[in-house]
Amino acid sequence: MINFRGFVSAILLSLYILSATPSNASEITDSFMEARQMSNILKMKSIIKENKEKIPEEVNVLMEEALNPETPKEEREWRLLLAELIARTYQEVTRDANLLKGVKRKAFNTKLTPAVISSATEGLHIVEIPKPDENTKNIFKPDNTIIKKGETVKWVNNDSVEHKFAAVAAISEGSFDSKTVEPENSFEFKFENPGEYFYICFIHQSMIGKIIVEE
Ligand SMILES: [Cu+2]
Incomplete structure (x- = not known):
């Protein structure tokens, strides 16, 4: 049968x-x-x-x-x-x-835009989290930057909601963790080791970025 x-x-x-x-x-x-x-x-x-x-x-x-x-x-x-x-x-x-x-x-x-060489402002590289507009929301701007070893990146939350992001350990050179960054607050991290740091926001899964640290 x-x-x-x-x-x-x-x-x-x-x-x-x-x-x-x-x-x-x-x-x-x-x-x-x-x-x-x-x-x-x-x-x-x-x-x-x-x-x-x-x-x-x-x-x-x-x-x-x-x-x-x-x-x-x-x-x-x-x-x-x-x-x-x-x-x-x-x-x-x-x-x-x-x-x-x-x-x-x-x-x-x-998923990233092409890497750009970031210029430091008052010794810091700024990555902005802007307020949403009609085309974009929950982004890092710029999302892919090249800096030099020993320099610091400051993420500035200009958005009206909180964000919480960290390096993806499995594929990054080292780790950092912003913890919760409230609106109008910021998070700073000094990159001592050259390499690539891929990071994501835990609250908004599509919100990603990368810092390339050169020698
Ligand atoms: Cu977020």
Whole structure:
């Protein structure tokens, strides 16, 4: 006796896999995707284990496609998620966190405006949190700045609501935590170590920024 419901869902699942898999995905990515669709975590891990040497390149290709402006938007997001999932599984299998770190940093970078060299005012670099206007709200301005080692950034809350932001530990060179910054208040941090500091507001998840500290 054929189980009709089971048959239909198997067909639907394979259609889903076909439509969701990038047309030029490699065999490794394809089989990883299939294992993911089946929620077969053991299989996902074994695919990564068997192809350990090829995975960083595999992830790089996915990231390049994800960051290519000519790739359609949903496909970009989808590839980014897949790259992150493969890199996370790679970390679980190899204990090497660098691949995942790279993916997360690149994904974060895509949401920022291009980095600008910030000029200090009275010894401080100012990042403003402006009042909302018709186009924007809950932003850091500028959201991506380059400063020099030993310099200080002052975040000034000119908004009418509070914000609370901190460096994302997994991908940043070091940490800072503003705690709650009330309207008309500010937070200062002196950057002693060169590197990249990615930060987010805990109250507004899309509110992000980055400070690049140069030698
Ligand atoms: Cu906020």
